[in-house]
Amino acid sequence: MTADLFIPCLVDRFLPEVGLATADCLRAAGCVVRYDPGQTCCGQVFVNAGRPRDATPLARAFVRRFADSEAVVGPSWSCVEMVREGYREVLDDPGLAREWEALRPRVYEVVDFLTRACGARNWPGRLRARAVLHWSCHMPRDEAVRRAAEDLLAGVPGLTLLPRPPDECCGFGGVFMASWREVSASIGRRRIETLTRENPDLVVLGEPGCLLQLRSVAPPGLRVLHAAEVLAASIRGEP
Amino acid sequence: MRDDPRDLRRNAATATRDESLQAAVRKACDHAVSARAAALARLPDPEGARRAATEARTRSAQRMGDLVRELSRRLAARGIIVHRAATADEARRVVGDLARSRGVRSVVKAKTMTGEEADLARALESAGCRVVETDLGEFIVQLRGEPPSHILAPALHLSRADIGRLFARRLGMEPTDDPAAMAAFARRHLRAEFQSADMGVIGVNLAVASTGDLVTVSNEGNARLCATLPPLLVAFMGIEKVVAAPEDAAAVLRVLPRNATGQTATAYVSVLRGPAPAGEPFGPREVHLVLLDNGRSRLAADPDLKDILRCIRCGACLNVCPVYRTIGGHAYGTTYPGPMGILWTAGLAGVTRARDLADASTLCGECTRVCPVGIDLAGVIRRLRARVRRPFLRRVVFAAARWALASAARFEAAGRAVAWIARTWPRVFRRVARWAGWTTPEDLPVPAPRSFRRLWGRGLPHQSDGPPDRPPQARPLRGLRLADGVPVGAASRRLGAEETQASGLPDRTPTLRADSGSDQDPDRLTRFLARFGEASGEVVRAGDVSSGMRAVAARVRPDAALVSGDAEVQGAAEALQALAVRVLPESGAPRDEAARADLGVTGCEALVAETGSVLLAHPEGRAASLLPDTHVVVARPDQVVASLEDALARIRDRDGSSFTLVTGPSRTADIEKTLVMGMHGPRRLILLLLGAEDPEGRPTRL
Incomplete structure (x- = not known):
């Protein structure tokens, strides 16, 4: 299978290692990985900031760019949600809207793609860590999706997956993280408190926004990694 | 109505430094959240109950005008004097005139958020009445001279020690931190007020147009006392609380207590139909109903905000909102706080008032997920952001972002410049970030020195099959077991459908009456x-x-x-x-x-x-x-x-x-x-x- 990388703007500029890990995971699952460097951003930031019209050109470009892709895979649940659901309100051209309808079921979050489209069941390698999961607010509330992702991570040799505390927002919220910094950081610190009750040394998540936010408030010694980074590190056999 | 969220940002920042406030709010919200989850888990078909309530409230909102007329007709026939107040001012005038003309000196008041919206207590006080809040939480915040901080739990921001000190100072109670002792003390104190009051004021949770029933849910019994002991009763409701028929009322009553307090039913559901006839020993001789519009009719025509008319004030969206949980209710400066408060304030006071309010959300979507009447609160908040006018500087920043993101070359160049500044002159970078709103420079994320784009291809723009040192691989890694995957497209098509259904209006009619047995049911x-x-x-x-x-x-x-x-x-x-x-x-x-x-x-x-x-x-x-x-x-x-x-x-x-x-x-x-x-x-x-x-x-x- 050929997988086209969907690299969100935050990953491109702040977290390139998450993008590389995504590619590594896809290759490990036997995919041919392509990256189109013409891409920039899905437009979510504009919709959330109340400027949906600014997202329209980005949505159009996205649909045109990936119209012929076999699968489009990105390391962000919220960006995937933006493409799958948010584009409905943003795309104004009926022709493109039809192309989008055809494209949207082929747009995946990376772990979801590995487990459901590739059927990955056990992940090779080794990663010694006591990990706790922070599932982002934009991950579907579909138990099957969550269980598949959790099973895959729990199966990584050496990785102990601690019981997942109740889901709660990390306080990122896009522009909110910057413009409401005190509140955002306060929410983030509380989230870290809940996540670290069982003394994990690793927080695993599936969202670049949560990653930036939780890293900004995490105490020293607590690693915060994207699920793709965890899987990629396991293949490399990093401790 | 308190509808001035101008100080929201400053209040919010202050609240984040108030540890005791945060602890109290969070504890109360956590309690409510787990009680709610347990209550819903006991329902045989929670989604069905939610669908039925959503449909009942959608019918109400769509036919609001007709239903209110039908309700008024029936109530008038039963001897309830109905006042239609177009504005909060009008409502205050109606109630003030009533108190003056009946010579009312003391008023016992039960909880009514609609009354809070119209600032009813102030109107009564300026008519020369002494107004006593009788809901324990309202009584506490009244003693402190504060408005309620949660629509259901007004004193949720206070600890038992705070309240013990308050009772000692204001009521002369022996200092204690035992909630039971404080409640018993308040009971004795307030019972005397009930016995002597000239007027009772209650809120109405829903009104049934086809029967003319005014329904009030409560746990303490103070609303019942207000409607039992004083000779004159004023009920207060927003016009959107009307439902068409008793079945709709049942659908709402099934979800309201479970979502509000985690109860199967509140201790009391009171149905009021009119004044007590002569000869009955208890009950008001004269009953008035104030139907408050205050912008609701206009709101019904707003494509985004009209959904809030379905709201049943359960407070579930407050309890889960990460922002509410962090800053509490007072910081908002509005009658209704939290996600529903953003919509209500924008709807009633006007979208221009809601600029900072609309931003007071991480858009995590938890409010939408818990709403028992299917309001997509997060979606409306997002659309609201598109309707408020932004400061010039912010518009410039976003226009620049749009320009940069329109081309990969520009995006790369701009990103590279920022990354270079951040690394070469970190203090300049922090100062600019601070000026742009980032107030805590120590945790500012810094752009990576090289973007993914550069790391991957080392050059723009070209289509690549991968970096030279990592050739594409067509076989899975050794050791990785791959089962049959769901074909690409098929799996997520199903997923997409589910997501749409969860966030939009239900498309099925209710099939199950939750937990109701047939007449032959032996159990x-x-x-x-x-x-x-x-x-x-x-x-x-x-x-x-x-x-x-x-x-x-x-x-x-x-x-x-x-x-x-x-x-x-x-x-x-x-x-x-x-x-x-x-x-x-x-x-x-x-x-x-x-x-x-x-x-x-x-x-x-x-x-x-x-x-x-x-x-x-x-x-x-x-x-x-x-x-x-x-x-x-x-x-x-x-x-x-x-x-x-x-x-x-x-x-x-x-x-x-x-x-x-x-x-x-x-x-x-x-x-x-x-x-x-x-x-x-x-x-x-x-x-x-x-x-x-x-x-x-x-x-x-x-």
């Missing part, structure tokens, strides 16, 4: 007893009323009993007299004597299996079920009906000005969510179940 009594017990009701079973009453008297040792009811209740009264208990018939007893009775004995109209409730048709027991410490209900097993719908059908065609569904004893959790029984009404509720004695102790079958 109805068993289910009733289970629910009755969950609500802290006690059961005494007896073959006949005399032996039953002796058993009850042995438990509660009463001095004086207020009795009201048919032949069986009279039998109970005789049994009590034989035990030397003073018996006062509710219809003849002087009020001050009735007030001193420590036992109330009534019959009932029905027992409701779904909720474990006792249905009372007043005048029977209007006071006997409310004033004494213990309320005993005499009933027979064949009085059990299955569902809320059945209970409402029972009273549909029955005469009477007032009905109450009683579910367990009066209670409050307004102090640190600690449950205290007997807030304003009975501390104990005992069901004397006749003819149900089973020597082997098996559950009785009908």
Whole structure:
């Protein structure tokens, strides 16, 4: 299978290692990985900031760019949600809207793609860590999706997956993280408190926004990694 | 209406430094969230209940004008004086004039958020009245001179120690941090106010157009006292609270308490139909209803905001909102805080007022997920952001972002420049970030020195099959087991459909009446007893009323009993007299004597299996079920009906000005969510179940 990388703007500029890990995971699952460097951003930031019209050109470009892709895979649940659901309100051209309808079921979050489209069941390698999961607010509330992702991570040799505390927002919220910094950081610190009750040394998540936010408030010694980074590190056999 | 969120940002930042506020709010919200989850888990079909409530409220919102007219007509026919107030000002004038013309000096007030919206208490005070808030939480915040900080739990931001100090300072109570002692103290203090008040004020949770029923849910019993003791009653509601028919009311009553407090039913669901007829000893002689519009009719035409008219004020969206949980209710500066408050304020006070409010959300979507009437709160907040005018600087920043993101080369160049500045001149970078709104430079994320784009291809722009050092691989890694995946497209098509359904309006009609059994259901009594017990009701079973009453008297040792009811209740009264208990018939007893009775004995109209409730048709027991410490209900097993719908059908065609569904004893959790029984009404509720004695102790079958 050929997988086209969907690299969100935050990953491109702040977290390139998450993008590389995504590619590594896809290759490990036997995919041919392509990256189109013409891409920039899905437009979510504009919709959330109340400027949906600014997202329209980005949505159009996205649909045109990936119209012929076999699968489009990105390391962000919220960006995937933006493409799958948010584009409905943003795309104004009926022709493109039809192309989008055809494209949207082929747009995946990376772990979801590995487990459901590739059927990955056990992940090779080794990663010694006591990990706790922070599932982002934009991950579907579909138990099957969550269980598949959790099973895959729990199966990584050496990785102990601690019981997942109740889901709660990390306080990122896009522009909110910057413009409401005190509140955002306060929410983030509380989230870290809940996540670290069982003394994990690793927080695993599936969202670049949560990653930036939780890293900004995490105490020293607590690693915060994207699920793709965890899987990629396991293949490399990093401790 | 408090509708001035100008200080929201500053208040919010201050709140993040207030550890005790944060701890109190978070604890209360966590409590509410887990109680809600447990209550919904006990429903056989929570999604069905949510769909039914959503549809009932959608019907209401769509036909609001017609339904309000129908309701007004019916109420007028029953002797309720209806005032339609277009604005909060008008509502204040109506209530102020009323108080002045009737010579009202003291007012006991139950909780009404609509009244809060119209600043009703101030209107009464300027008409020369003394207004006493009687809901424990409202009473506490009134003593502090504060508005409520949560629409259901007004004093949620305070600890028991805060409240203990307040009671000591303002009421002269011996300092304590025992919520039960504080509640008992408030009960005594407020009972005297109820006895002497000239006017009662209550809120209305929903009104049924087809029957003219005004429904108020409460736990403490203060709303019932307000509607029982003072001679004049004013009920207050927003026009959107009207529903078409009793089935719609049942659908709402099924989700409201579960989502609000995690209860199957609140202790009291009161149905008011009119003033008490002459000759009845208790109940208001004169009843007014103020129907507040205050922008709601206009709101019905707003494509984004109209959905908030479905809101039933359960508060579930407040309890889960990460922003509310962090800053509490006062920081908003609005009558309605939290996600629903953003929509209500934008809707009623105008979108321009909602600029900072619209930003007070992480868009995590939890509010949308919990809303029992299917309002996509997060979606509306997002659309609201598109409608508020932004400062020039912000518009410039976003226009620049749009320009940069339109081309990969520009995006790369701009990103590279920022990354270079951040690394070369970190202090400049931080200062600019601070100027742009980032107030805590120590945790500022810094762009990576090289973007993914550069790391991947080392050059722009070209299509690549991968970096040269990592050739594409067409086989899975050794050791990785791949099962058959779901074909690409198929799996997520299904997923997409589910997501749409969860966030949008339901597209199916309700099929299940939650937890309602058929008429032949043999386990109805068993289910009733289970629910009755969950609500802290006690059961005494007896073959006949005399032996039953002796058993009850042995438990509660009463001095004086207020009795009201048919032949069986009279039998109970005789049994009590034989035990030397003073018996006062509710219809003849002087009020001050009735007030001193420590036992109330009534019959009932029905027992409701779904909720474990006792249905009372007043005048029977209007006071006997409310004033004494213990309320005993005499009933027979064949009085059990299955569902809320059945209970409402029972009273549909029955005469009477007032009905109450009683579910367990009066209670409050307004102090640190600690449950205290007997807030304003009975501390104990005992069901004397006749003819149900089973020597082997098996559950009785009908």
